[in-house]
Amino acid sequence: MIRQLFQLPSVLLRLCLQRHRGQRNGQSDQTGVFRCQIKLSRIRRLTRLLGLLAFSCLLLTNVTISSANASDTIAGPVQQVLITHNDNNRQTEVLRRSVRAMYSMRMRTWPDGSPLTVYVLLDDDPLHQQFCRDTLGILPFHLRRSWDRLIFSGKGQPPIAVKNMQEMKQKISETPGAIGYITGDQVDASVTILKIL
């Protein structure tokens, strides 16, 4: 059954083996081997080229689909802001590189050494995608990939995912040292806006 699966390549394979054997023995009919070699190299080059072409087509066909998806998910310009727990001692400004370091999960404390807890919305949430793109400058699946590397090597923990902005706001207002993001119109006295420098 499997042999049938490989039937097409195995024809090529047999020819290749013939060539290899011919080269190794060196006693067989030289012109025959030579002719076989020419044919083979052509066929092999052609099949490789065709395979690559087919694959490239596959790669390219979805470019339009994915870009269409991206534009669908974000409806108009929504201003997103970084928020933190209401703690008078805590800073109200943060460096962009620190935000990036916090969300890469490599930075585990605030600059003053106090504990840091990072909150995110789910990967497919439009606001998360916007935050990744605008504030972090990265696509959500790249960020997920780097978190996975940290988690499965034991070198770090992922951020805490929340379902919506209400939950995000509530968690941040309850957790000292928490950081997260919501849209500007959702901000109230329960949280403090962090200005990105």
Place this chain on the structure above:
Amino acid sequence: MLFGICINVSTQNSSAEELLYSFVINQGLVATSDNNFYGDSDDSISFQYTELSANGSYKINSHFRVAGQVLYRRAGETSDSVDIDYLFIDSQIFGSEAFNLGINLGRFKNPIGLYNDTRDVAFTRPGVFLPQGIYPDALRDIYISSDGALAYANLFRALGQWHIELAYGAPRLEEFGDFIPKSIDISDAKILLGRIIYEHDLGRWQLGLSYIRQTSDLSADNLNALSLPLPLTSPIRGDEQLEQYLFTAQYNHNTWTLTSEYARTSAGLSASPFSFASPAPPFDLVTVNLSTDFETESYYFQLQKQLNDRWSSLLRWDVLEPNKGNQPASFGNVSFGYIDSTKTEDLTLGLRWKIADSMMLSTEYHYIEGFAWVSPEDNLDVDLKSPWHMIALSFSYRF
């Protein structure tokens, strides 16, 4: 004792306690036109590719953490066991806006290249298999994890981040497979590892260099070959060493990811030639020279494309050239851990379907010339052939 300290700390900051754990299941199918890979795949379908892992991380406070992973791995005849993959205490000594410093004590994953730290977790691999030229199963025992200490530093700069790791310990090296007779004892195995990675713009560009230096002592007072005791005229004493430089580069642009790694490995064995009386008539004295010294060069180019939220594709060209050095391995045609010392090229096309956030199906087609990285254990009675084809499929689930 360290656990004791941690427990004390945790009781003081009980609000910061956090335990996270997850499980990953991966089952693969492998079919090849010739040669066995991960089980009896030659002209058949092998199901002998299973990975089950459970990992957990317990955050005691923002400075101390314990992380561990238990792994069951079945990969043809080469591995079928449950092991503690890693288990260490992570202590962050210092943290500031500009950098942090820390140390991992216990069994840690060896920091090598882009994928070695997570080589047995399907969700972090670009395809069903990692490129075998750089991450060969033949050197797995040296690569996977080590018992010792790993110091790390992360530097947070405006343009990017630097991740520096330096480790020293004992690799989990128990035997060299079929490379040298199993009755030769390996002792005093040590490994020194270093890795430096620069991530520009949260990984838009990533450049890295890894270094491995591993040594061990070899000894045997008696030798068994094919279940026959071979009386040695004198005991075997020698040592083994491996040194590798690995360069990593990755470029991410929108939904495209281009990755390349290049490794140069020099390895060698030096042992006094040993003699034994042949167990069969005419009982001649047989002399074997185990000493060998050679260089391996390997590299791959890999293009990944995220087609949409659910689908991604992979194109890779992977090359392994064992025995680039002048001295051929003197133990038959077998190179350091490799079944054969001929150049091996692997062209891979892959497609991945993310069924849900926790579930995925990966499939791959390989066109391979050469067979240096297939395992000797899986191919004991097989007439190895080249070129050959492979189709692999794997289903992965995390929860």
